[in-house]
Amino acid sequence: RGSSRTRKEEGRSNDRRCARSATMNLDANGAANPNFSKNRQQRASKKDGAALFTDDEKKKLAKEGGVPYTDDYEVSKLGWIQTPIYYQDCFELEQLGDPCGHRNSLYYDAVHCGYDGYGTASMMSTNALIRRAALDSVGGMQYGSFNEGALTGQRMISEGWDSAYFRKDWDGDVRDPEARFPLVVGLVPESVAATMKYRKRVAQGASEIMLQLPLTHGLMDDAWFKQYKEERKIHPPDKARPWPVVIMRFVIYFNEFFYPLSSLQWCFYAIIVAYMCYTGTLAFYLNPDMVCYAYMPYILMCGLINRAATRPVASMDSVAGAETCFSFAWANFAGFLSALFDRVTCKKQSTKKRWGTQGAVKSRTSILQLPNVLMFFTLIIGVFWGLWVFFTRSYNTPWDVLPGICLACYIIMSLLPVVRMTIQEYFGWSLETLQDRGHMSSAVILAILAAWASLWKFVYVADQGSIMF
Numbered sequence: 001r002g003s004s005r006t007r008k009e010e011g012r013s014n015d016r017r018c019a020r021s022a023t024m025n026l027d028a029n030g031a032a033n034p035n036f037s038k039n040r041q042q043r044a045s046k047k048d049g050a051a052l053f054t055d056d057e058k059k060k061l062a063k064e065g066g067v068p069y070t071d072d073y074e075v076s077k078l079g080w081i082q083t084p085i086y087y088q089d090c091f092e093l094e095q096l097g098d099p100c101g102h103r104n105s106l107y108y109d110a111v112h113c114g115y116d117g118y119g120t121a122s123m124m125s126t127n128a129l130i131r132r133a134a135l136d137s138v139g140g141m142q143y144g145s146f147n148e149g150a151l152t153g154q155r156m157i158s159e160g161w162d163s164a165y166f167r168k169d170w171d172g173d174v175r176d177p178e179a180r181f182p183l184v185v186g187l188v189p190e191s192v193a194a195t196m197k198y199r200k201r202v203a204q205g206a207s208e209i210m211l212q213l214p215l216t217h218g219l220m221d222d223a224w225f226k227q228y229k230e231e232r233k234i235h236p237p238d239k240a241r242p243w244p245v246v247i248m249r250f251v252i253y254f255n256e257f258f259y260p261l262s263s264l265q266w267c268f269y270a271i272i273v274a275y276m277c278y279t280g281t282l283a284f285y286l287n288p289d290m291v292c293y294a295y296m297p298y299i300l301m302c303g304l305i306n307r308a309a310t311r312p313v314a315s316m317d318s319v320a321g322a323e324t325c326f327s328f329a330w331a332n333f334a335g336f337l338s339a340l341f342d343r344v345t346c347k348k349q350s351t352k353k354r355w356g357t358q359g360a361v362k363s364r365t366s367i368l369q370l371p372n373v374l375m376f377f378t379l380i381i382g383v384f385w386g387l388w389v390f391f392t393r394s395y396n397t398p399w400d401v402l403p404g405i406c407l408a409c410y411i412i413m414s415l416l417p418v419v420r421m422t423i424q425e426y427f428g429w430s431l432e433t434l435q436d437r438g439h440m441s442s443a444v445i446l447a448i449l450a451a452w453a454s455l456w457k458f459v460y461v462a463d464q465g466s467i468m469f
Helices: 010-023 038-042 055-064 105-117 132-139 150-158 192-208 222-230 243-257 264-279 287-310 315-327 329-345 352-356 367-393 402-427 442-464
Strands: 077-080 128-130 162-165
Touching: 077 150, 105 162, 128 132, 132 150, 150 162, 150 192, 150 243, 192 243, 192 329, 192 367, 192 402, 264 315, 264 329, 264 367, 264 402, 315 329, 315 402, 329 367, 367 402, 367 442
Parallel strands: 077 162
Antiparallel strands: 077 128
C-alpha cells in the first residue's frame, strides 16, 4: 500500500481500483456501483475484448469512485490479487516469539509491498483471487512443481498480466476497529520437522522454476489446449512495460527463485566460523583501515536503510526473520540439490511419488533438523576451544581469536530457538521447558564477560609485566 501511493502510471492505478472492486465482491457488470449507468453495464458485459470505455469515461469513472472489474484489457491488465498469509495466535507465536519465522513479516509487510509497486506480486498458491481470462491464457494451474502457484503466476506475468497485493488489514479507516482485519487465517505447522519439510518443498519448487525444468510436460493435453484457445478467443494484454518495470521484474524473479542456491552462503558462513574457532586464526586478512573507514560505515548504513525501509515490520519479527537465514539454510539447499538432481539425471519422479518420499508430516523428527543440531553444538564446543586457545597462546593478539568467537556466539543465538524446539519435540518435552523466564541468561553472560576480562588482564600482566590497556 505504501509503495502504491507513489505510483504514477494510470494503468496501475486502474489495476488498483479493479483490485478493490474484485475484493468487494462487485459483479462483472459493476452493479454494486450506483454511479455505473445501465448503458455502461451492458457494454461491460461484452466478452469481445474490445475497448469498453473511452478516455473521458475512464476519467469520469475514476472520479466517481473507481473503475469496476471488467474484461477490457485496456482498462485493467490485472491477472490476480494476492493477500498475505496469516496464522492464528498460538503458544509458539505469542510466547516463544515465532522461532520458526512463520509470520515472515519482512516478506509480507515490506518486500511484497515493493513487488506490488511494479505489478509483480508473487502468487503464493493460497489466499489469491485469480482472473479467469489470465488463468485460461496459460492453460490453467501449472502443476508438476511443488510451487505450482508461483509457476502459474510467473507464466501469467510472461503472458503480459499484472498482479496486485491487497492488505485488508491495512485498508480502511484506522479509527474503525472493524474496518481492518485479516482476510484468511491458517494454522502453523505442528512441529519443527513439518516446518523443515515444508521449507524444503518450497525451495525445491523454486529451484525447479529457476532451472527451467519441463515441469508441465505430460500433464497437459496440448491438442485440447490448442482447441480450447480456438474456441475461447483469449487476448492477453500487451507485454510491453516501461524499462524500470522490466528491470525490477528481473530482480524480483531472481529474489523469488534463486534464494535456495544463495542459502549455501549461510552454510559456508557457519563452517568458516567453526574453522576460525578451532584453529584460532582468521580465515581472511583483517585490514584495520578498511574495517574502520569502509566496512563499519557500510554496516551502519545498511542497518539504518533497512530499518527505514521496513518500518511496518516489528523489531522482534525482523530479528526472527534474520535468524531463519541460518535455521533453514540446510533445508533450502537440500531442496536445491533435489531439483538439480532431477535436472542432471533427467529422471524426474512423479509428483505423487515425490510427495510421498517426504515422510509423515506429523513425525517428530526429520533428517533436515540434524545439520542445525550438529552445527549448534559444534560451535558451542568451538567457543570454549577458542577461549582456551586465546588464554594459552593468543592473549596478546586478540584480533586473531575474538572475531571467530563473536561470530560463533551470533550464529549460536540464531540457531538456539529452532534447536531448542527440536530437542523438546524429540524428547517429548513441553514447549515451556528450557525457557529463560527470569532473564538469567543475560546475567550469566555479563558475569562471563567480567570473568573473561579479569582473567585476560591477569594472564597478560603475568606474562608481560604490564597491563595492555
